[in-house]
Amino acid sequence: NAGVMQNPRHLVRRRGQEARLRCSPMKGHSHVYWYRQLPEEGLKFMVYLQKENIIDESGMPKERFSAEFPKEGPSILRIQQVVRGDSAAYFCASSPGTADSPLHFGNGTRLTVT
């Protein structure tokens, strides 16, 4: 019974390239959350998605960042034209979607922009 799977674990991109981070939720979970953790900081909410819908994107930067959770396949967090300030750990969590169900976290993707 696999948990939340994120890949890649580590991703290195040069400034200006695109980064694509993938998250496969736990089996039976239809809700996905993305969080970002900058060095020496706590986790900041980015976006909350259900299948084919963005529910809350209040934490997403206005430009260059997008997220999707298609009907089939993993959720994707996409960062276009990366800059050094995008270097961080990006964590994905999933839940079955009931109001008080806990979130289960993946091990994160560590993005380094050179």
Place this chain on the structure above:
Amino acid sequence: KQEVTQIPAALSVPEGENLVLNCSFTDSAIYNLQWFRQDPGKGLTSLLLIQSSQREQTSGRLNASLDKSSGRSTLYIAASQPGDSATYLCAEQGAQKLVFGQGTRLTINP
């Protein structure tokens, strides 16, 4: 707006001591309060989850309490060990999302 604050930001104690980590939150309509552990460069390990109807949860040497009326939670660690050294994160779950505190970096000295 949901906000979570953790005090202290860092704590260093000798091995064997009992200690308390503090967490305060502003959302009175929380669904649950969760404590996580994070080792350097690693992911999150869920330690304890307290539902809004509960007052505390215990797991081994760990005990977490929840006081909704005052907006506070504490994590009590008994008989601390060097292996307990990590960052401890508190997070409160509201209607839509989990909001984290900045964490307390704990160091247990042998």
